[in-house]
Amino acid sequence: MRTFVTGAAGFIGSNLADYLLKMGIEVVGYDNFSTGHHEFLRGAIEHKNFSLVKGDTLDIDNLTNSMKGCDFIFHLAANADVRFGTEHPRKDLEQNTIATFNVLEAMRLNGIQRIAFSSTGSIYGESNIIPTPENAPFPIQTSLYGASKLACEGLLQAYAEGFDFQCYIFRFVSILGKRYSHGHVFDFYKSLNNNSENLKVLGNGHQRKSYLNIQDCLDAIFLAIEKAKEKINIFNLGTDETCEVNDSIRWITESLNLNPGLIYSGGDRGWIGDNPLIFLDCNKIRSLGWKPKFSIQESILQTLNFLRKNKWLLENSK
Amino acid sequence: MRTFVTGAAGFIGSNLADYLLKMGIEVVGYDNFSTGHHEFLRGAIEHKNFSLVKGDTLDIDNLTNSMKGCDFIFHLAANADVRFGTEHPRKDLEQNTIATFNVLEAMRLNGIQRIAFSSTGSIYGESNIIPTPENAPFPIQTSLYGASKLACEGLLQAYAEGFDFQCYIFRFVSILGKRYSHGHVFDFYKSLNNNSENLKVLGNGHQRKSYLNIQDCLDAIFLAIEKAKEKINIFNLGTDETCEVNDSIRWITESLNLNPGLIYSGGDRGWIGDNPLIFLDCNKIRSLGWKPKFSIQESILQTLNFLRKNKWLLENSK
Numbered sequence: 001m002r003t004f005v006t007g008a009a010g011f012i013g014s015n016l017a018d019y020l021l022k023m024g025i026e027v028v029g030y031d032n033f034s035t036g037h038h039e040f041l042r043g044a045i046e047h048k049n050f051s052l053v054k055g056d057t058l059d060i061d062n063l064t065n066s067m068k069g070c071d072f073i074f075h076l077a078a079n080a081d082v083r084f085g086t087e088h089p090r091k092d093l094e095q096n097t098i099a100t101f102n103v104l105e106a107m108r109l110n111g112i113q114r115i116a117f118s119s120t121g122s123i124y125g126e127s128n129i130i131p132t133p134e135n136a137p138f139p140i141q142t143s144l145y146g147a148s149k150l151a152c153e154g155l156l157q158a159y160a161e162g163f164d165f166q167c168y169i170f171r172f173v174s175i176l177g178k179r180y181s182h183g184h185v186f187d188f189y190k191s192l193n194n195n196s197e198n199l200k201v202l203g204n205g206h207q208r209k210s211y212l213n214i215q216d217c218l219d220a221i222f223l224a225i226e227k228a229k230e231k232i233n234i235f236n237l238g239t240d241e242t243c244e245v246n247d248s249i250r251w252i253t254e255s256l257n258l259n260p261g262l263i264y265s266g267g268d269r270g271w272i273g274d275n276p277l278i279f280l281d282c283n284k285i286r287s288l289g290w291k292p293k294f295s296i297q298e299s300i301l302q303t304l305n306f307l308r309k310n311k312w313l314l315e316n317s318k
Numbered sequence: 319m320r321t322f323v324t325g326a327a328g329f330i331g332s333n334l335a336d337y338l339l340k341m342g343i344e345v346v347g348y349d350n351f352s353t354g355h356h357e358f359l360r361g362a363i364e365h366k367n368f369s370l371v372k373g374d375t376l377d378i379d380n381l382t383n384s385m386k387g388c389d390f391i392f393h394l395a396a397n398a399d400v401r402f403g404t405e406h407p408r409k410d411l412e413q414n415t416i417a418t419f420n421v422l423e424a425m426r427l428n429g430i431q432r433i434a435f436s437s438t439g440s441i442y443g444e445s446n447i448i449p450t451p452e453n454a455p456f457p458i459q460t461s462l463y464g465a466s467k468l469a470c471e472g473l474l475q476a477y478a479e480g481f482d483f484q485c486y487i488f489r490f491v492s493i494l495g496k497r498y499s500h501g502h503v504f505d506f507y508k509s510l511n512n513n514s515e516n517l518k519v520l521g522n523g524h525q526r527k528s529y530l531n532i533q534d535c536l537d538a539i540f541l542a543i544e545k546a547k548e549k550i551n552i553f554n555l556g557t558d559e560t561c562e563v564n565d566s567i568r569w570i571t572e573s574l575n576l577n578p579g580l581i582y583s584g585g586d587r588g589w590i591g592d593n594p595l596i597f598l599d600c601n602k603i604r605s606l607g608w609k610p611k612f613s614i615q616e617s618i619l620q621t622l623n624f625l626r627k628n629k630w631l632l633e634n635s636k
Contacts, residue, residue: 086480135455147476151469158465162404
């Protein structure tokens with residue numbers, strides 16, 4: 001099997017590439033390096049089964065050419081900047097919706113029909129049903145990011161129906177672990193690194209969140225691809241735990257031996273469009289025999305340790 | 319109130335424009351005339367409260383300028399060619415998803431925050447719950463058209479949340495009546511007009527469909543806008559009746575005094591992505607006091623009579 005991974009130099013993409021190579025699977029990595037890092041591919045790049053193409057998912061010709069000869073697409077490239085969606089609404093449209101359309105068209109032109117896609121638990125908006133199952137009531141979108149991922153899912157499904165594709169859609173909670181370089185652990189660590197006396201916290205700190213470890217995430221993806229055989233396969237991926245932002249702060253500061261003053265911005269959410277809780281019902285993937293190996297606390301500390309060893313990421317952050 | 323109607327020269331748009339003008343409301347009509355007809359605006363164009371802009375929804379500058387000074391947007395312009403989506407997948411993306419994004423951005427740039435949008439019952443894919451309510455389980459898309467309307471709905475909702483818009487989303491069944499110029503009654507009448515001996519029928523004729531009259535549709539839209547005051551208001555619009563394609567054929571041929579041989583293409587659906595039945599639970603709009611005045615049979619015959627008086631449409635069809 002020859003796989004094609006968009007966003008291969010990103011957090012999830014680079015871990016996925018390593019995972020595939022370890023399984024003896026060929027990988028063509030595709031990334032525009034707008035937020036990805038060559039450093040994340042340091043191991044992969046030396047592997048005989050890995051090749052790298054610098055390219056943008058908005059460049060459909062490059063995408064189509066680069067995909068030639070592949071059998072399975074992992075489409076991970078995306079604008080993952082959930083929080084600042086309202087500052088540049090076009091970004092989600094272009095980098096998520098249109099980019100995904102391009103990936104599907106490039107597949108169609110190459111006769112490739114199998115794709116796995118990283119969607120998000122944000123797609124459920126503010127569901128009344130918590131934990132939220134895959135067949136929750138028709139959701140109302142609360143962010144441009146969620147709306148763009150919804151659009152992508154719809155496209156994948158329509159291609160599955162219209163062009164006989166097989167698709168795997170994974171609705172993630174936030175992912176933690178090695179090469180994590182975007183999100184609250186990053187922000188807190190960076191902030192404490194600059195000023196260990198005080199820590200600004202968006203919201204009131206009581207926002208509950210659910211996080212999944214990257215290794216657990218990849219295990220789940222491969223189990224699903226191995227066992228689920230429908231035309232359209234949709235899986236929530238998360239843990240059965242939640243933590244409060246305040247828990248996370250405690251774990252981080254204790255691990256760093258710091259005791260900063262906490263300055264809350266207030267309110268029950270961090271920003272407009274932030275969900276107070278994304279907590280997914282993961283019985284569907286669990287029924288295939290998967291369960292997460294790492295607790296949220298372990299994942300947060302693992303992430304923190306990765307960042308402590310990779311301080312260059314703090315300077316590089318965009 | 320000054321309203322802006324995209325797709326103003328189309329079937330629904332031109333009827334809407336007439337309706338608004340009759341209510342004493344100013345209308346700026348916007349259409350690129352790719353499928354719209356000047357003829358449909360013959361009445362409106364003479365009205366002092368109507369002005370017309372020729373423009374494309376993909377031209378965001380023209381859209382933004384034309385919208386200036388309006389308070390409420392009716393966004394109806396769309397690729398309504400549901401059936402041939404797989405022949406040109408980019409059309410739904412551009413004319414529906416990207417065009418809707420442009421409309422929302424043009425509104426934001428102009429400080430306009432209220433919008434009504436024509437979505438579709440196709441968005442429910444092949445729901446297991448029939449009649450299908452607005453909060454049916456998270457649907458799976460079965461057509462590029464449905465997927466693009468899903469994307470549009472998500473965008474409207476995200477703008478409502480992120481930019482304090484108020485939106486009205488109407489999920490239509492197929493609409494019939496005056497100026498109808500696209501769909502099965504049109505196809506059958508055109509075909510019988512060319513050859514009254516035989517009629518080709520996609521599928522087995524047993525596909526059940528639900529249709530709503532344009533007048534009932536517009537009454538429902540205005541009632542919803544008057545009475546529903548949420549930030550995001552979603553309504554199914556349909557009748558509580560269904561008919562089979564075969565019923566429709568019988569009504570049409572009897573009215574035309576014809577007795578053609580029927581040649582079925584076979585199968586339980588007309589084309590890939592065609593839903594065997596779109597039948598919507600309309601209790602939500604009914605609870606506001608609306609009910610349809612026209613039966614499906616009356617609407618089909620009204621449509622047929624319109625087409626008989628407007629044969630120029632048969633030649634003009636694209």
